[in-house]
Each structure stands twice: as C-alpha cells, then as structure tokens.
Amino acid sequence: MKGFDALLFGEELRYSEDHEWVSTSGETFQVGVSDYAQDQMGDIVYVELPEVGQTFAKGEQFGTLESVKAVSELYLPVGGEIVSVNPALADSPEQINSDPYGSWLVTIKPSDPEELERLLSVAAYRQLLQG
Amino acid sequence: MSGTVEANGMIQEEPLLWEKGSRGRQGMSIPAADVPPVELPAELCGAGPDFPDLSEVDVVRHYTRLSAWNYGVDSGLYPLGSCTMKYNPKINERLAATPELAAAHPLLADSEVQGCLELMYGLQEGLAAITGLPGVSLQPAAGAQGELTGMLIFAAWHRSRGSRRNKILIPDTAHGTNPASAALCGFRPVPIASGPDGILTTEAVAAVMDDETVGIMITNPNTLGLFETNIREIAEVVHARGGLVYGDGANMNAVMGVVNPALCGVDVMHLNLHKTFSTPHGGGGPGAGPVCVTAELSRFLPVPRVVRAGNGYRLDEDCPDSVGRVHAFHGNFSVLVRAYGYVLSMGAAFLKRASQLAVLNAAYLKESLKESLPLAYPRPCMHECVFSDGWLHEHNITTLDLAKRLIDYGYHPPTIYFPLVVPGAIMIEPTETESQQDLDRFIAVLKQIVAEARNNPELLRQAPTRAKLGRLDETRAARQPCLCG
Numbered sequence: 232m233k234g235f236d237a238l239l240f241g242e243e244l245r246y247s248e249d250h251e252w253v254s255t256s257g258e259t260f261q262v263g264v265s266d267y268a269q270d271q272m273g274d275i276v277y278v279e280l281p282e283v284g285q286t287f288a289k290g291e292q293f294g295t296l297e298s299v300k301a302v303s304e305l306y307l308p309v310g311g312e313i314v315s316v317n318p319a320l321a322d323s324p325e326q327i328n329s330d331p332y333g334s335w336l337v338t339i340k341p342s343d344p345e346e347l348e349r350l351l352s353v354a355a356y357r358q359l360l361q362g
Numbered sequence: 363m364s365g366t367v368e369a370n371g372m373i374q375e376e377p378l379l380w381e382k383g384s385r386g387r388q389g390m391s392i393p394a395a396d397v398p399p400v401e402l403p404a405e406l407c408g409a410g411p412d413f414p415d416l417s418e419v420d421v422v423r424h425y426t427r428l429s430a431w432n433y434g435v436d437s438g439l440y441p442l443g444s445c446t447m448k449y450n451p452k453i454n455e456r457l458a459a460t461p462e463l464a465a466a467h468p469l470l471a472d473s474e475v476q477g478c479l480e481l482m483y484g485l486q487e488g489l490a491a492i493t494g495l496p497g498v499s500l501q502p503a504a505g506a507q508g509e510l511t512g513m514l515i516f517a518a519w520h521r522s523r524g525s526r527r528n529k530i531l532i533p534d535t536a537h538g539t540n541p542a543s544a545a546l547c548g549f550r551p552v553p554i555a556s557g558p559d560g561i562l563t564t565e566a567v568a569a570v571m572d573d574e575t576v577g578i579m580i581t582n583p584n585t586l587g588l589f590e591t592n593i594r595e596i597a598e599v600v601h602a603r604g605g606l607v608y609g610d611g612a613n614m615n616a617v618m619g620v621v622n623p624a625l626c627g628v629d630v631m632h633l634n635l636h637k638t639f640s641t642p643h644g645g646g647g648p649g650a651g652p653v654c655v656t657a658e659l660s661r662f663l664p665v666p667r668v669v670r671a672g673n674g675y676r677l678d679e680d681c682p683d684s685v686g687r688v689h690a691f692h693g694n695f696s697v698l699v700r701a702y703g704y705v706l707s708m709g710a711a712f713l714k715r716a717s718q719l720a721v722l723n724a725a726y727l728k729e730s731l732k733e734s735l736p737l738a739y740p741r742p743c744m745h746e747c748v749f750s751d752g753w754l755h756e757h758n759i760t761t762l763d764l765a766k767r768l769i770d771y772g773y774h775p776p777t778i779y780f781p782l783v784v785p786g787a788i789m790i791e792p793t794e795t796e797s798q799q800d801l802d803r804f805i806a807v808l809k810q811i812v813a814e815a816r817n818n819p820e821l822l823r824q825a826p827t828r829a830k831l832g833r834l835d836e837t838r839a840a841r842q843p844c845l846c847g
Contacts, residue, residue, distance in 0.1 A: 274837035274840075276840035299836045300779040301779055301780070324841070325837075325841070
C-alpha cells in the first residue's frame with residue numbers, strides 16, 4: 232500500500248468523499264476512482280457498470296468494483312444520465328490500478344451541473360485523506 | 363520454531379487428472395452386451411465429454427495425495443474469524459453414519475421413521491431452548507437460506523397486518539450475506555454505520571427507522587467480535603415503529619446459554635449448525651441454518667414441521683399461513699443428527715462452558731497480542747478479535763504478507779480484509795477448541811512474524827517459502843480463471 236506521499240492526485244479534478252473523481256469536458260462529466268481508492272482495493276479483477284441511458288441520483292450506486300480483497304460499491308458523485316461506459320475495462324480492469332485517472336468508468340450528462348461545485352477540491356480531498 | 367510442514371520426499375507431486383493416465387486405460391471392465399445394439403438418433407451422438415482415461419488406482423492415488431496436502435481443523439488451529447472453525451467431535455460423525463438414520467428413505471411413512479422424527483423434534487426443542495424462541499424450522503440448508511426464510515417470514519407477517527413496507531435496516535457490522543438475503547425478498551437494504559466503539563447506537567437506528575421499514579437485521583456478536591450492548595433499546599425502537607428484529611446467529615458460538623436472544627428482543631433468528639453445532643464446514647459441504655421464531659410468528663414457518671401426535675410424531679403440512687417449503691424433504695438431515703448428538707452430549711451446562719471458553723480464548727489472544735498488532739477497537743471482545751494493519755504500512759507490509767507468513771509456520775491464516783470497516787483487517791477466532799499451550803505457540807509465532815516485519819520484511823513479502831507452493835497469483839486466477847481440465 233502506498234504512503235500518503237506516494238499517492239497521485241489529478242489537480243484539475245473534483246473528488247467525492249467516496250473517493251471518486253469527476254472531470255468536465257463540455258456538457259458531460261467523466262467519473263473514475265482515485266489513486267487512493269484503487270490502492271486500498273488492491274488488484275481489481277472485475278468492473279460492473281450500468282447501461283447507457285440509465286439515470287442515477289447523486290450518491291446512488293451505479294456499479295461495483297471487485298478486487299482480490301472485496302467488492303466495493305460505486306456511488307455517482309453527481310446525478311445524471313449515463314452517456315457512455317468505458318469499453319476497455321471489461322477485458323482489462325487492471326487499467327484502473329495502473330492508471331486510475333486515465334481509466335474513466337462512465338461519462339454522464341449531469342442533471343444539475345451545479346452539483347460539481349459541491350464536490351471536494353483536490354486540496355480538500357488531500358485533507359480528507361490525511362484526516 | 364518447530365512444527366512447520368517442510369516439503370520432503372514423501373510429499374508427492376500430483377498432476378491434474380487430465381494429465382494422468384493414457385488412451386484406453388479403464389477403471390473397470392464392462393461385460394459384453396447381451397442385448398442387440400440400438401442405433402441412437404443422430405442428434406444424441408457426438409464426440410462426448412473429454413474424460414481422462416484412468417485406472418482405479420490412478421484415481422485413488424490422485425485423491426489420496428491431494429488429501430495429504432489438505433489442512434483442516436483436525437490438523438491444527440484454523441483461526442478464520444467469523445467462520446467458527448472449531449473441532450467437531452467424532453462421535454457425532456459416527457451417529458450421522460448410523461445406517462438406520464443415514465439410510466432412512468425420506469419418502470417413508472411417518473409411522474416408519476418415528477426415530478428420525480423424534481430426533482428432529484428433540485432438536486427443535488433444543489434450539490428453541492438455546493434461543494428462547496419456541497417456533498423452529500430445521501429446513502434451511504445454510505445460514506444465508508435461513509436469512510432468506512427469515513425475510514420471507516418478515517414479509518408474511520407484514521402482509522398479514524396489511525402493512526406494505528420495503529426497507530430493511532442493516533448495520534455495516536452485520537454478516538455480508540444479510541443485504542443479499544433481504545434484497546432477494548424484494549426489500550431495499552438501508553446501511554447503518556456502527557458507532558465509534560464498533561457497535562450500533564440506538565440513535566443511529568432511531569434516525570432511519572420509519573413506517574416504510576420492515577425491521578432490522580443484526581448480527582450479535584457483530585462481525586467485529588463485539589457484543590451489541592444496545593440490542594434491547596434498538597429492538598424497542600424497531601418494535602415501536604411496527605418493525606421486526608432479525609438476529610443473525612452465525613456468531614452464536616460466543617453466547618450459548620449466556621445470552622437469551624428472545625429476551626434481547628429478537629423475533630426471528632437462524633443458527634448455523636455447521637459452525638456452532640458440530641458439522642464440519644469450509645469445504646462447501648452440506649450445512650443447516652434452522653430458523654427460530656417467536657410464538658406469534660410460528661404460523662409463518664416453512665412446512666412441514668415435526669409435531670407431537672399422541673405418543674409419537676408426525677409431519678404437519680396444515681399451516682395455511684406458512685411461507686411454504688424451502689428445502690426438499692427434511693432439510694440436510696445428517697447435519698441435524700450431528701447437531702442433536704452435540705446438544706445432547708454437551709448438555710446445557712457444557713454448551714455454556716464451550717461459549718465461555720471460546721470467548722476466553724479470544725480475549726487471551728487479544729490481550730497477548732495487543733502490544734504487537736493494533737487492535738481495531740480496544741474494548742472487550744467476544745469470540746473473535748480484530749486487528750488492523752496500522753503500523754505494517756510503515757514497513758510496506760500488507761495484511762496479506764503477514765497472513766502468508768503464517769503458512770510458513772504451519773498455520774492456516776485468519777480471515778483478512780474483513781470486516782470492511784477495519785483497514786487491512788486481521789480477524790482471529792480461536793474457538794474453544796484450542797488449549798492454552800496451543801494458543802501460546804500461535805501467539806509466539808505471530809510475535810515472531812511481527813518482529814520479522816520490522817527487521818527483515820522481505821521474509822513476509824516472499825512468504826510462503828516453506829509451503830508446497832509459493833505465493834500464488836490470485837489476481838491472475840481471478841482475472842483469467844481456467845475452469846476446464
């Protein structure tokens with residue numbers, strides 16, 4: 232497991248308290264899990280993602296990550312409709328371990344883009360992890 | 363440290379069955395057909411399955427060699443927390459193998475199996491006395507099926523009152539199968555976080571208990587090995603809002619004869635006969651998860667149930683409110699035989715003593731190790747104690763490394779990374795089986811491994827090195843499982 236100093240952060244990203252990150256590109260948001268999350272989970276062996284077109288409220292479970300240690304729920308940090316899911320993860324879930332910020336899980340069309348502002352900044356997320 | 367299992371010349375290598383034998387080799391000779399051959403329809407013909415060609419001795423040696431690699435409770439300490447891997451007295455195996463019981467056909471008329479029915483009735487009575495809950499069904503085949511049966515009873519009770527509810531409260535320290543069992547029954551699990559001491563607070567339950575909620579599922583002692591001391595107040599809160607309380611009895615080994623679940627406010631509870639009541643488990647073999655309920659809920663229990671009829675017993679199917687059958691015939695009958703033998707041979711006094719010793723052993727381990735490994739919750743434990751990976755981080759050692767190193771010292775590792783609320787959890791349940799000498803040796807080994815983690819962490823990272831095989835690639839096994847021969 233990584234020490235705090237070894238953890239990677241995306242400086243432009245927003246974070247949820249459940250260790251998911253959100254990036255924006257135009258009208259859609261991408262969602263993934265943080266380096267801390269993948270490091271805690273260990274080797275990820277299976278990713279279960281929703282269907283395109285499904286809608287979830289903020290905080291609702293939209294999928295699961297299965298690692299050699301446990302199954303973890305994924306909670307959507309911003310409510311919205313699933314526009315696409317990362318097709319590469321079905322065959323190579325290990326990408327999430329090797330490149331957590333490059334391995335987006337889903338792209339959503341947010342129902343309320345303002346919700347982004349209520350997520351943690353990278354500074355606030357660092358503080359959360361340092362407790 | 364002595365007692366480790368070193369590979370030696372008598373520990374056989376053994377290939378897969380598909381890699382053994384040779385074309386045309388057979389295990390038996392089939393006599394020549396004495397009837398004329400009949401052509402099969404073409405759609406039933408094909409290449410056939412890929413079975414290896416083996417002789418009888420090939421197969422016997424294969425499985426005998428594999429069995430020699432096995433590690434079980436009969437070989438040594440098996441401290442898998444939350445699993446209660448305790449020793450199962452051999453007399454109960456012998457009872458279960460009694461031909462009159464083992465060979466009784468389940469379709470025999472009641473009058474011809476009075477002994478079997480009496481045994482089931484007696485076990486129902488015994489489990490009712492242990493839980494304080496008078497209605498018992500022996501049918502469920504395992505703990506999770508007991509949970510599902512309990513949830514069906516929750517649903518039937520609410521339906522009988524005309525109440526339509528769909529939420530179920532489940533603490534984060536409940537057994538992992540609870541949410542799945544409730545969801546199978548159409549309920550939506552609502553998680554509740556345990557309090558700072560690792561136990562559930564009455565306030566947390568009161569905050570979410572409402573008129574949409576069927577009740578709560580509580581594992582007590584919980585998966586942190588802690589007793590839910592607020593259980594009575596929590597049950598009052600749930601009952602006051604028209605809900606029921608489910609007690610997951612998987613950890614009953616800690617409290618037999620000490621805690622009366624009915625007096626704690628539990629309405630429905632399952633017991634794991636394959637943990638607490640003398641059936642070997644861990645190999646996926648048959649278990650049993652009888653469900654015990656209050657008198658009020660008895661009419662919803664699965665059918666048939668064994669009832670008294672004059673001087674004898676009969677199976678009663680006439681229960682219009684029953685949730686129905688949950689298992690064919692009488693459940694896993696041989697497991698019931700073992701449990702009844704265990705309950706009768708122990709008696710009330712020694713069942714209680716078994717629980718007391720199980721708790722004493724866990725407390726002894728906890729106190730002996732708390733300076734070496736960080737305790738998850740520094741408070742009195744019940745039948746198991748949970749440590750976190752705390753300082754292991756500083757040495758870049760994981761819980762998995764520590765567990766693997768235990769194999770080098772001849773021990774099955776404890777449960778790790780569960781419960782999820784503890785980072786890098788190491789969950790040890792010694793059970794009442796172990797003597798103080800056995801515990802002292804295990805404690806000495808763990809302390810030695812802790813010292814190694816500080817002084818020579820590579821020993822842990824490379825472990826196991828003294829086992830038949832080294833560190834297995836669990837990730838690859840999960841990502842690219844090879845499921846054929």
